[in-house]
């Protein structure tokens with residue numbers, strides 16, 4: 001019974017686009033909206049959920065794979081910064097203790113030109129810091 005359904009489903013998905021990062025994000029957005037709807041009981045949220053669901057299924061069953069692929073690529077480009085910040089945040093949360101231990105006795109400075117984080121030992125007085133990524137030099141007290 002279940003196998004039949006699985007066979008039918010995989011036959012039906014032949015030549016169709018399926019799931020990508022954008023679709024995964026859309027389905028998470030749907031879940032969040034459904035939870036919000038339970039709290040706020042808003043018609044607008046319901047409508048929004050419906051629109052996202054239709055969009056999600058449209059993309060999943062689409063036969064225009066090149067167009068869907070392009071959409072996903074644009075989505076990934078547009079969200080690159082957010083995603084990398086999110087990864088940093090996740091990393092910082094999971095490695096909180098290690099990072100705190102490593103940074104004991106150090107100052108963390110940000111390069112004023114490129115934003116690169118630089119770790120300087122404490123208690124060295126006035127020093128010139130050279131950014132390892134853009135080679136910009138600046139004065140700091142450590």
Ligand SMILES: [Zn+2]
Nearest residue numbers: 111114131134
């Ligand atoms: Zn720099």
